[in-house]
Amino acid sequence: MLFDLHAEDLVTAIEGPLVFLRRNVNVGLGDAVEVSHAGGDGRIGRVVAIDGDQVVVELLEDTTGLGIEDARIRFLGEPMLMPLGTGLLGRIFDGLGRPRDGGAPVAARVERRIDLAVINPAERGLPQDFILTGVSAIDVLNSLVRGQKLPIFSAGGLPHDKLATSIAQSARLLKEDGQDFAVVFCGIGVSHDSAESFRAAMEHSGALEHTAMFLNLASEPTAQRLLTPRYALTAAEYLAFDEGRHVLVILTDMTNYCEALREVSASHGEIPSRKGYPGYMYSDLATIYERAGWVEGRPGTVTQLPILTMPADDISHPIPDITGYITEGQVVMDRELDHRGIYPPIEVRSSLSRLMDQGIGEGFTDPDHPSLAQQLFASYARAAQVRILSSVVGREGLTPTDRLYLDFGDRFEAEFVQQTGVRELEESMEIGWRVLSLLPPVELSRLSDEQIATHIRAETASG
Amino acid sequence: MIGDMTAAAVIESVSGPVVKALRHAPLSVGEAVSVGPAGLLGEVVRVSAGQCTIQVYEETTGLRFGDAVIGSGQPLSVRLGPGLLGNIFDGLLRPLQQGGEEVQYTVLPLLEAGEKVQAGQRLARLEGPAKEQFVLVPHDLPEGVLGWIASGSAGENDVVARIALEDGSEREIGMIEHWPVRQPRPVRRRLAPNKMMVTGQRILDSLFPVARGGRAAIPGGFGTGKTVLQETLAKWCDADVIVYVGCGERGNEMAEVLHEFPKLEDPRSGRPLMERTVVIANTSNMPVAAREASIYTGVTVGEYFRDQGYNVTLMADSTSRWAEALREVSGRLGELPSESGYPAYLSSRLSEFYERAARVETLAGKKASLTLIGAVSPPAGDFSEPVTSHTKRYVRCFWGLDRGRAQARFYPAIHPLQSYSEDAANLVEWWTKQGNPNWRAWRERLLVLLEEQANLERMARIVGKDALPAEQQVKLLCADLVGNAFLRQSAFSKVDRYCSPERQTAMLGALIQFFDAAEQAVSEGVSPDDIAGSEFYRRMARMNEEIGEGEADRFAELIAHMEREMATLKRSDVDAV
Numbered sequence A: 001m002l003f004d005l006h007a008e009d010l011v012t013a014i015e016g017p018l019v020f021l022r023r024n025v026n027v028g029l030g031d032a033v034e035v036s037h038a039g040g041d042g043r044i045g046r047v048v049a050i051d052g053d054q055v056v057v058e059l060l061e062d063t064t065g066l067g068i069e070d071a072r073i074r075f076l077g078e079p080m081l082m083p084l085g086t087g088l089l090g091r092i093f094d095g096l097g098r099p100r101d102g103g104a105p106v107a108a109r110v111e112r113r114i115d116l117a118v119i120n121p122a123e124r125g126l127p128q129d130f131i132l133t134g135v136s137a138i139d140v141l142n143s144l145v146r147g148q149k150l151p152i153f154s155a156g157g158l159p160h161d162k163l164a165t166s167i168a169q170s171a172r173l174l175k176e177d178g179q180d181f182a183v184v185f186c187g188i189g190v191s192h193d194s195a196e197s198f199r200a201a202m203e204h205s206g207a208l209e210h211t212a213m214f215l216n217l218a219s220e221p222t223a224q225r226l227l228t229p230r231y232a233l234t235a236a237e238y239l240a241f242d243e244g245r246h247v248l249v250i251l252t253d254m255t256n257y258c259e260a261l262r263e264v265s266a267s268h269g270e271i272p273s274r275k276g277y278p279g280y281m282y283s284d285l286a287t288i289y290e291r292a293g294w295v296e297g298r299p300g301t302v303t304q305l306p307i308l309t310m311p312a313d314d315i316s317h318p319i320p321d322i323t324g325y326i327t328e329g330q331v332v333m334d335r336e337l338d339h340r341g342i343y344p345p346i347e348v349r350s351s352l353s354r355l356m357d358q359g360i361g362e363g364f365t366d367p368d369h370p371s372l373a374q375q376l377f378a379s380y381a382r383a384a385q386v387r388i389l390s391s392v393v394g395r396e397g398l399t400p401t402d403r404l405y406l407d408f409g410d411r412f413e414a415e416f417v418q419q420t421g422v423r424e425l426e427e428s429m430e431i432g433w434r435v436l437s438l439l440p441p442v443e444l445s446r447l448s449d450e451q452i453a454t455h456i457r458a459e460t461a462s463g
Numbered sequence B: 001m002i003g004d005m006t007a008a009a010v011i012e013s014v015s016g017p018v019v020k021a022l023r024h025a026p027l028s029v030g031e032a033v034s035v036g037p038a039g040l041l042g043e044v045v046r047v048s049a050g051q052c053t054i055q056v057y058e059e060t061t062g063l064r065f066g067d068a069v070i071g072s073g074q075p076l077s078v079r080l081g082p083g084l085l086g087n088i089f090d091g092l093l094r095p096l097q098q099g100g101e102e103v104q105y106t107v108l109p110l111l112e113a114g115e116k117v118q119a120g121q122r123l124a125r126l127e128g129p130a131k132e133q134f135v136l137v138p139h140d141l142p143e144g145v146l147g148w149i150a151s152g153s154a155g156e157n158d159v160v161a162r163i164a165l166e167d168g169s170e171r172e173i174g175m176i177e178h179w180p181v182r183q184p185r186p187v188r189r190r191l192a193p194n195k196m197m198v199t200g201q202r203i204l205d206s207l208f209p210v211a212r213g214g215r216a217a218i219p220g221g222f223g224t225g226k227t228v229l230q231e232t233l234a235k236w237c238d239a240d241v242i243v244y245v246g247c248g249e250r251g252n253e254m255a256e257v258l259h260e261f262p263k264l265e266d267p268r269s270g271r272p273l274m275e276r277t278v279v280i281a282n283t284s285n286m287p288v289a290a291r292e293a294s295i296y297t298g299v300t301v302g303e304y305f306r307d308q309g310y311n312v313t314l315m316a317d318s319t320s321r322w323a324e325a326l327r328e329v330s331g332r333l334g335e336l337p338s339e340s341g342y343p344a345y346l347s348s349r350l351s352e353f354y355e356r357a358a359r360v361e362t363l364a365g366k367k368a369s370l371t372l373i374g375a376v377s378p379p380a381g382d383f384s385e386p387v388t389s390h391t392k393r394y395v396r397c398f399w400g401l402d403r404g405r406a407q408a409r410f411y412p413a414i415h416p417l418q419s420y421s422e423d424a425a426n427l428v429e430w431w432t433k434q435g436n437p438n439w440r441a442w443r444e445r446l447l448v449l450l451e452e453q454a455n456l457e458r459m460a461r462i463v464g465k466d467a468l469p470a471e472q473q474v475k476l477l478c479a480d481l482v483g484n485a486f487l488r489q490s491a492f493s494k495v496d497r498y499c500s501p502e503r504q505t506a507m508l509g510a511l512i513q514f515f516d517a518a519e520q521a522v523s524e525g526v527s528p529d530d531i532a533g534s535e536f537y538r539r540m541a542r543m544n545e546e547i548g549e550g551e552a553d554r555f556a557e558l559i560a561h562m563e564r565e566m567a568t569l570k571r572s573d574v575d576a577v
């Protein structure tokens, strides 16, 4: 169904990215539209509202140069489709899935809608394959499993790009099945520099041919940002479920996505909810994040590592808050750790991996892994309380045991969290046991007597 | 369901799940309709002269101006029947799993032809793959006489009985019943909520118990443990039937239930847990309007099993997503927003929902119950927001999850000082019958101790812990022990994920003896640090992991061990002075 309309009398108004038309053909909500004007290229848009005699089209590209009089509207009669086929990897696409590396378009084997993939919950497989990231604070305490969505909650100026790049380069299964991860990098409103440095890093480690990049740059239209992750995920699903690969999707920066959502919602005149973000932001973000997982009977998996920057470092801001309610945990970066020179500056207590219990322990990693993690969490939580106490009463006012907790907290951060390079799981766990050895065994109530006897080598407690 | 095939209205505008249509035939508010060529299911929410507004329960992308809307003449209803148990459905009770061949049930008649019957009465027992179920006389049937009743094998769609009515007509009764989701099912009368629902979670049963037919809310910020707690209750609580409603939450969590439950055994019946479970899933990426309906669908299913004579527990995770769906639809209808954009009727909807929880005598004269447990997901974990604060007015148990506890991985992260149970007062007798006449006193002692702990810790933060007198230090020690050994209970520990009332009583008893012994010892000069460093203290702190179900004698050993070592401590410490 194609309607090509030259529409002198059709367009009634152009406001920001919205083009208002008088309805004279029967279009469907969500249908793709091409808007062009004399001598200009077609610009892509989609129908966002049908109301009586009016149709509202949202343009996903720049509106400059468009006039009411000379706009030509082409209704494509169907929602936006993405051509998919072999050869996605190694390529760079723009925010609407078109090549931006000068190469030819992907030879389409299928065309798919970018927003329709809802996995039937009854068909989902249970994610439980442990992914080794090489980062102790993640591997031991907040483990990532295949098919999970685990965002990084960061903030301006913190090294989230470095962490994500490192994970993309070194992630592998603990139980080797010989297959590398394919990486889909989705840049949403990112600067040219950060896109380029990711590309360079992947090239440097030889992983570029396993990588597809989708880029909507900071200078490109806002409305496009709402579609970029959907194009990237449609590609990821093709790589996973059609080509049978294990795909790691990095989405950065989801804060830009949410800002775009707020802006577009405001331009539609919708009633805002918390801090001006639309009330449907939860459902909208869910349609992105829920696209992680795997389907029984199909070969590949989609694992998501979204990155967001918390406005004003505030974890209760609607963007991280709503994200945390949808994703399966979060890795939280902390400015104070960063100031103290600790890399990666991961605050393990507010971090969480909800699928960890399914992917660690007997038969997955190490039988003592769960207890080690629980003990580290419990002891570090206590250390944090003691720190507050000591800031009031001073180190001298503490009991001898509490002083040990202070030392434990410092060494946990300096030796366990802090790292250069990547670590094997055994190495990470070894450091965990080592720092726990600072504490007297009576304090280790999460460990069994046997675990204490095997792993805890009492260091000469200096008290 | 859709009878008359002529269009009652045509689409005029579409905004998300809300469709406005020009109406040229009668449609009533609440009527189920079919929308567009794909026959999307919708419900009429408003009618005016020549117009109507419809809430559509499916993805509306692709709907066009002028598409037809067809009325059904029926309110939005769900199809109830014996095939529900063990299966997963969407928000409107349509199966999400394609079943194999048609299930055959064995029909065992409970009445004979010629007997008088009335609404709600049990006609026949059905034996099938899941637990036994019953064919009931429909609620809308006045008195009649049983004309014929089947016996032996029958399928879901077969006629099972015929009832002759007074006016001379006859009504065919099958296994399937359609019921409008927004309408509560009738009961003979409500009963007092004085039977406990055993959850197997110590902090709940011993401190904040919920009665059968009760209503409880679990508010908590993201990642504080609402879902794990609800799943744990769904696994181990002593209900006959579990209705698990995943309302706007994660697909992987539904997958978890579907994968885990069939492998777990109901400790009471020895059957797979899945056989007593119905899962209703509207995950966060499924249509929003169906999310609003899924809660009503769930309660209706719960009432259906209650009417069969069962004790039913419904978990709704999360009621906040339902409230948000209400808000979104309300916004699209152009209604005036109230607090935080929620419609003004949020509060009355919540109260209608929780009001459907009850322990009752069914129309068939059986004692049965429906217990409602709703998770609440307050933005930024702030309990003063509208959904949490209104919910608080309508529930009797409030199990508040605390971020600090969750961050320390202290699970379940229920904060004992922010939680309460109004049912507790009615359950003293129940505990006495379980063999714990001291429950009320012990519970109070624990709660007072936890209160004191909070005060003492505040004080220690100013003066340092060492500066506290020994009798206060020992209080802190006792409270720590309560936390580690009793309140903490990992959902993932094979030994400790379920704790029977007997084991809870034994543990409480051991703790109380410890309090007495430790306070006594300290008053005689033993240092609290020595108690904390002793072997028996470590054993007590780990008793939840080290002493499992059915090992009651080991608690006695533990207490004996404690008394021996405490005596030794007294000798050495006091002698040293």
Ligand SMILES: Nc1ncnc2c1ncn2[C@@H]1O[C@H](COP(=O)(O)OP(=O)(O)OP(=O)(O)O)[C@@H](O)[C@H]1O
Binding pocket: A324, A325, A326, A352, A353, A354, A355, A357, B220, B221, B222, B223, B224, B225, B226, B227, B228, B229, B249, B377, B411, B412, B413, B489, B490, B491, B492
């Ligand atoms: N009782 C428990 N025992 C052991 N671990 C628990 C328990 N409760 C919670 N956890 C841990 O906390 C994690 C988060 O819990 P859960 O998913 O239930 O949070 P939630 O409150 O439902 O969050 P959201 O609102 O985002 O859905 C779990 O994945 C699990 O690791």
Ligand SMILES: [Mg+2]
Binding pocket: B226, B227, B228, B249, B317
């Ligand atoms: Mg949850």
